[in-house]
Amino acid sequence: MTRRGLDWRDLQYFLAVARGGSLSVAARALNVDHATVGRHIQSLEDATGTILFERHLRGYALTRQGERLLARVEAMEHEAKGVEAGGEGGLSGTVRISALEGFANFFLAPRIGALLATNPALTVEMVTIQQIVSLSRRQADIAVTLTLPSGNRFVAEKLTDYRLFIYASPDYLVRHKPVRTPADLSHHMFAGYVDELLFTRGLDYLEGLGIGQQLVRIQNSSIQAQMAAVAAGLCLGVLPAFVAESRPGLVRVLPLSMNLTRTYWLITRADESRTSRIRHLSGVLRQEVERAQPMFLPLPEPAAPARPDNGAGKGPAVA
Numbered sequence: 001m002t003r004r005g006l007d008w009r010d011l012q013y014f015l016a017v018a019r020g021g022s023l024s025v026a027a028r029a030l031n032v033d034h035a036t037v038g039r040h041i042q043s044l045e046d047a048t049g050t051i052l053f054e055r056h057l058r059g060y061a062l063t064r065q066g067e068r069l070l071a072r073v074e075a076m077e078h079e080a081k082g083v084e085a086g087g088e089g090g091l092s093g094t095v096r097i098s099a100l101e102g103f104a105n106f107f108l109a110p111r112i113g114a115l116l117a118t119n120p121a122l123t124v125e126m127v128t129i130q131q132i133v134s135l136s137r138r139q140a141d142i143a144v145t146l147t148l149p150s151g152n153r154f155v156a157e158k159l160t161d162y163r164l165f166i167y168a169s170p171d172y173l174v175r176h177k178p179v180r181t182p183a184d185l186s187h188h189m190f191a192g193y194v195d196e197l198l199f200t201r202g203l204d205y206l207e208g209l210g211i212g213q214q215l216v217r218i219q220n221s222s223i224q225a226q227m228a229a230v231a232a233g234l235c236l237g238v239l240p241a242f243v244a245e246s247r248p249g250l251v252r253v254l255p256l257s258m259n260l261t262r263t264y265w266l267i268t269r270a271d272e273s274r275t276s277r278i279r280h281l282s283g284v285l286r287q288e289v290e291r292a293q294p295m296f297l298p299l300p301e302p303a304a305p306a307r308p309d310n311g312a313g314k315g316p317a318v319a
Contacts, residue, residue: 006044006047007040007043010040010043010047011076013026013037013040013041014041014052014073015070015073015077016029017060021059021060021061022058022060023037023038023041048065050063050066050069051065051066052065067153067269068271071272074272074277075275077093093122093123094123094124095122095123095124095142095277095281096125096126097124097125097142097143097144097281098127098128098140098144098145099126099128100144100145100146101128101224102240103264104126104144105224106243106246107288107289107292112126114287114288115281141278141281142266142267142282143266143267144159144264144265144266145200146200146202146203146262146263146264146265147200148265153269153270154268154269154270155267155270156266156267158263158264158266159264160264160289161262161263161264161297162240162242162261162296163240163259163296163300164238164259164261164262165238165239165252165259166237166252166254167236167238167244167251167252167253168236168250168251169230169231169249169250170251171233172230172234172236173251173253176188179253181254181257182210182257182258185211185236185258189215189217189236190215190217190218190236190237191226191229191230191234191235192206192219192226192237193226194220195216195219197221202262205238205262208238209238209258209260217235218235223239223243226239227243227244227250230244231247231249236253241296241297245298252300255301261297266282266286
């Protein structure tokens with residue numbers, strides 16, 4: 001049977017499904033019904049002689065052939081937008097970066113202007129709910145994670161190490177038993193993540209410092225909420241230094257003996273890692289991180305000398 005010619009309109013529908021992950025999401029984006037989207041996808045598969053999507057109950061996932069086609073279609077889209085903009089350089093359209101909450105909110109968000117300033121036609125989306133965002137399903141262009149991907153479909157490079165310490169508010173240290181050794185931590189309450197909701201063990205900072213789960217009486221899924229509890233004087237918390245030290249007044253506890261190092265990895269899809277678009281985005285991220293190395297890896301300065309007991313039998317903790 002002779003294959004029919006390609007209908008270029010099919011590629012628009014293909015992009016919408018690849019990015020939305022389902023016919024219904026694509027239909028809403030294109031303001032058509034889902035049956036129309038389905039017909040265009042079938043038309044494109046017939047024209048190319050390949051299966052571009054795996055159909056699941058939860059949506060449409062790209063096959064290897066679909067991933068290869070998407071890289072080519074996105075390159076075409078980028079060139080078309082460049083022509084539409086009068087041939088001006090720079091990136092255009094929407095770029096999605098998936099990153100952990102701490103990195104996205106406390107580091108990347110204030111610096112995103114470096115990317116936007118040189119790309120006036122670009123919109124940046126930052127997604128911090130990594131556990132439901134899939135790089136393989138084209139739900140993000142770049143991911144910053146604590147976990148290396150498996151297989152050869154992705155390219156991973158080390159972005160930076162970052163250091164964590166135990167933090168407290170000065171008020172908490174005055175009101176509670178002193179902390180002069182790691183053993184003293186057993187008398188204190190901590191904030192931490194909800195264990196059952198941890199989608200990567202790299203976020204289990206407390207376990208990394210040997211702090212028992214029985215001490216973690218304030219649990220939530222947000223590093224910002226944990227820091228707020230620490231700042232309010234409710235408890236101690238293990239926080240990335242670049243996050244905690246954006247909040248004036250928080251004090252490191254046992255910084256020489258109780259500190260932890262984790263690594264952020266920059267992940268891209270192998271079929272796109274060398275495109276100009278991804279190289280540019282990755283380069284901006286690397287440049288900004290390199291400039292901020294003292295934020296990510298501060299030295300664990302010596303503990304301050306203990307102050308006299310406050311007279312109530314509860315001396316301030318050593319920070």
